[in-house]
Amino acid sequence: MTVKINHITFDATDPWVLARFWAAATGFADDVDDPNLPEHDETALVSADDGTVLLFIRVPEEKTAKNRVHLDVAPTDITRDEEISRLVELGATFHNDRRNIDGTGWVVLLDPEGNEFCVERSDAERAQTSPAGDKQQ
8 A cells, every 4th residue: 555645744934935935946836726825824836737735834833953854856947056046046045065076966955934955956967977877966
């Protein structure tokens, strides 16, 4: 037996603000049948293929420790480094540089509420620097 993941859920002090950041970062959108509003305690974003839902739920406490689960993202049409710049312009904060001299590796950013996430290389970058089948980031 297996399970299906219905939502990836973020605790948030301001679900609306966090959802707006992740919508701009990922291209996910509000559910047209249940649009998000700033006063909502829960906001959700749906991927274009309706396969993934990001859910943001208001909680009273702020984040105090490292995430136990985080997202790894990779750009689809620009380089990793261009994507890092774009995400910082959207409101992310640079946290930890894990890039290697050979071009592999990733960068850890923080979303506007301090949740860690990693930005990996694009598929095109991986194809240029990795042997066939190599999954290095």
